[in-house]
Amino acid sequence: MNILACTSSDSSFNSLRPEHEIYISLAKSGHNITIITHKNETYSKRFLKYNITLIEKPITKKISLSSIRLIRKIIKEKSIDIVYATNSKSIPNSVIACMGLPTKLVVYRGTASGLYWHDPANYLSILNPRVDGVICVSRYVFNYVSSLKVLKNKNITSIYKGHNISWYNKSPANLNEFSIEEGAFIAICVTNARPHKGLHIVLNAVDQLSDLENFHLILVGKGIDKEPYKSLYKNNRLKSRIHIAGYRNNAPEMIAASTILIQPSISGEGLPRVILESLAYGTPVIASANPGSMEIINDGNNGIIVPVGNPTALADGLRKLHDSADTLMALAANSKTKLENEMSHKRTVNKYIEYFESLLVH
Structure with missing residues (x-):
């Protein structure tokens, strides 16, 4: 042709x-x-x-x-x-x-x-x-x-x-710049700051997790340092363990270095590329129940699905994953299957x- x-x-x-x-x-x-x-x-x-x-x-x-x-x-x-x-x-x-x-x-x-x-x-x-x-x-x-x-x-x-899993062969990023202690539970959210992307949901969720002493959140993307996110960060009980990274070319490698990816979109995501990148590196995903995300994530198999726009449900899901290393390992073990087959x-x-x-x- x-x-x-x-x-x-x-x-x-x-x-x-x-x-x-x-x-x-x-x-x-x-x-x-x-x-x-x-x-x-x-x-x-x-x-x-x-x-x-x-x-x-x-x-x-x-x-x-x-x-x-x-x-x-x-x-x-x-x-x-x-x-x-x-x-x-x-x-x-x-x-x-x-x-x-x-x-x-x-x-x-x-x-x-x-x-x-x-x-x-x-x-x-x-x-x-x-x-x-x-x-x-x-x-x-x-x-x-x-x-x-x-x-x-x-x-x-x-x-x-x-995607081709062979594309994702770089070593995980070095996160030393954030002064995160060894063995910490690192959640990462990669998104530009637009209302439908759900960044405010993530910030409201982690505000409920300040009691988890080794829990950290890394935010990657443009506009995160602007309102209304700036105030949500400034007044957050987890503030000292929220790390605003801004836009990064090595976002997939940063995901690879993290414990879990959060995909919180409220609407409009046809097929979130960041989820596929995360699964390719073996990093489990917790995502809102948008149809596009649910075509990639089989709840409980290669990730966790939580209700759309619900900070408490997201916080509960993150807490359960934080408290269960076995669940995290099982999700990671299944992460690449989708990319090796239908995707x-x-x-x-x-x-x-x-x-x-x-x-x-x-």
Whole structure:
């Protein structure tokens, strides 16, 4: 197949890897891949290594005549079978570029909200009749997208953005900067400070755990030092053992050095990447009962599920794990099974090939 991917490469390496490795594996499987994206120090070299045609002219506007012309030119010159657009800027440009051409247009959907039929902007995106197919990152997102009557004629599927355990071979991070005593129980929460991410739930939960003398919390992400989180931290009974790390490129390695990952999102998580990273390193997870998280975590098997938005339930779950080393060991022992099977990178690539080929049959 001749495939054109219109995507972005201006995020962190960890966030790019699950998607960008799909393109590399497609190329290694014998497909002709062209990518329009940003210049990226790591992936520009990797794409070229595997004979991927790389066009470093990123799509930076929702409507860009130059981007539309470029996409259209590539489709014609390379006889593109599939155009795959992955974000809010590449999708509308691809929709217009594909008008009147026989190529199949597939778009990516990673969240289960926002597709309002009364929002005109959506008709230049996923709701446009020119879109042939939609790849949803999870069954949760698939159920949302496929429930919309306006999309009933589109070929919608769910394909996990799988991971490869071999990606996670770095040593756990050194946490000495936080002056945490040896043998401590370290909970870590990796999230940017947005209301739906549930950081306030975590801070209210650990406020109930100050009696656990060896319990520490590390917070990784942007905006954590701002209100309302700043006040929740300042007035927290665990304050002396809450460590605000800010944004870190080595977040997965910090998770590997911790005892437990907390994933407290209230809504909107299609398939939380941080949970997959944690499981790949063998670090158990305690997560709120969001559908996306529950597709990864089997309660009591490879993690613990607690009610959404309930600080007391989260505190109780953390306390039980703190008090039971055997439970922690059992969860850790089962952590990699999901990534080795239904959420593996290899399975993801095979699903992409099957799906793209099925579109070309019709």
